[in-house]
Amino acid sequence: MGYWSCSLYGNDASLDARDTYLVRLELADSDEEALEQTKEILEEFMGTEEECLVWYALADTQWKIGRLCDEVKGKAFEYIEQNGGEDLFEGRDRKKWGTILKKLEEKLNSPMKPYKKIKKFEQLELWNMGDVYAYQFSTKDAEDAGIYKKYILMQKVGEKGMGYPYEGFRYDVIQIYDRLFDELPSPEVIKDIRLLPADIPYRKNEELLRTFPLDMSAGMDYLKASEYPRKRLHFLGNVEIPIRPRYVHGFAKVFGWERIEESWLVAFFKWWQGKTYYEENGLYYPSELYKKSDDE
Structure with missing residues (x-):
């Protein structure tokens, strides 16, 4: 035990x-x-x-x-x-x-507590494959990072079934595009923007660098309506997916819509500014090894 x-x-x-x-x-x-x-x-x-x-x-x-x-x-x-x-x-x-x-x-x-109503999970409507949305930053974290009220673009590139204990439910796999906008752009602009990895921009050593490609997309579940930032998401249109890395995405339990900015999106955007990665046989790898400044 x-x-x-x-x-x-x-x-x-x-x-x-x-x-x-x-x-x-x-x-x-x-x-x-x-x-x-x-x-x-x-x-x-x-x-x-x-x-x-x-x-x-x-x-x-x-x-x-x-x-x-x-x-x-x-x-x-x-x-x-x-x-x-x-x-x-x-x-x-x-x-x-x-x-x-x-x-x-x-x-x-002793007398037990009153009967507490438990809200049931319901599968919210998923995006369509190729849908492009603009997400508008709105939190204190974004303000501190200098990106408050800016837009970043996301596109659905896949859909997966959830495992235990949510069998029967599905989640989207989304790619995020590494550029900010002051106004809502045309969805076609994603063809000229690199992806924002759903991963840290370095590996600790050369062995890890070659062993673990970057997660280039994130799993996002729709189990709770309260977690889905509907007011911050703006549908732009549906376009052909310009980049589709074959490497597995980051799992929904790691990412998700709940507190998306505070949990990971703002941090990932900041981490990748000025950082590069490269493609090899359909997989993507960070160009740098860990430096103390990466944790600052």
Whole structure:
């Protein structure tokens, strides 16, 4: 078991149980279906010394959102009576674990929190292949970088299915073009602009430089309408994709629309100003190795 403390969620099994259950509530048709799906996904823990951690986490999570059911509560109490999980710890942590289980028992015996409505994930409409949008910078990060209210262009170049736990959902693969505009331009201008890599502009050494080509595009999911910056995106048109590197894109879980400027877009734009890369057999590589100034 991977663990870093004797707290209730100081281990991988408890975190997996909590996070899996919350995601399944967002995806499943009912609370009952969400629990059944969670148990199926966490089957690897059943029958092991870590099973108790799964039931503790599920019981605690269900209590917090007003869904504590008899099955989960019963399994949690069954393991609490056995001091389940005690053998996973040593010394002072073992004593602390007993206290943690006592507090959990008291919580589960108290009135649970009100039923919390969980908003379901819905697949938002994806862009069409070749669609070009202008994104307008709007945050303090952009203002500090001197690009506030400037436009940068993006184009859809691919579409992929999402993996666990979002099977059945899809995300776009987009390329970003490395030039800013004061006004909305014609989408045709992308034919004369280099790509902005979705990657850092250097590698630590020559071996890494040759081993890991640049990610030249980014995966962007559309699971939450609240994360999609609709007001900042302006559709320009649909044009033929001028550059389509064959190397794999950066994954959606790394990028995404949520806080796009603060999370990565402003930083990547700044990093690549004055930096170059080159193409070889359809793959792209940074021209420079790491320098201390790259982290500044």
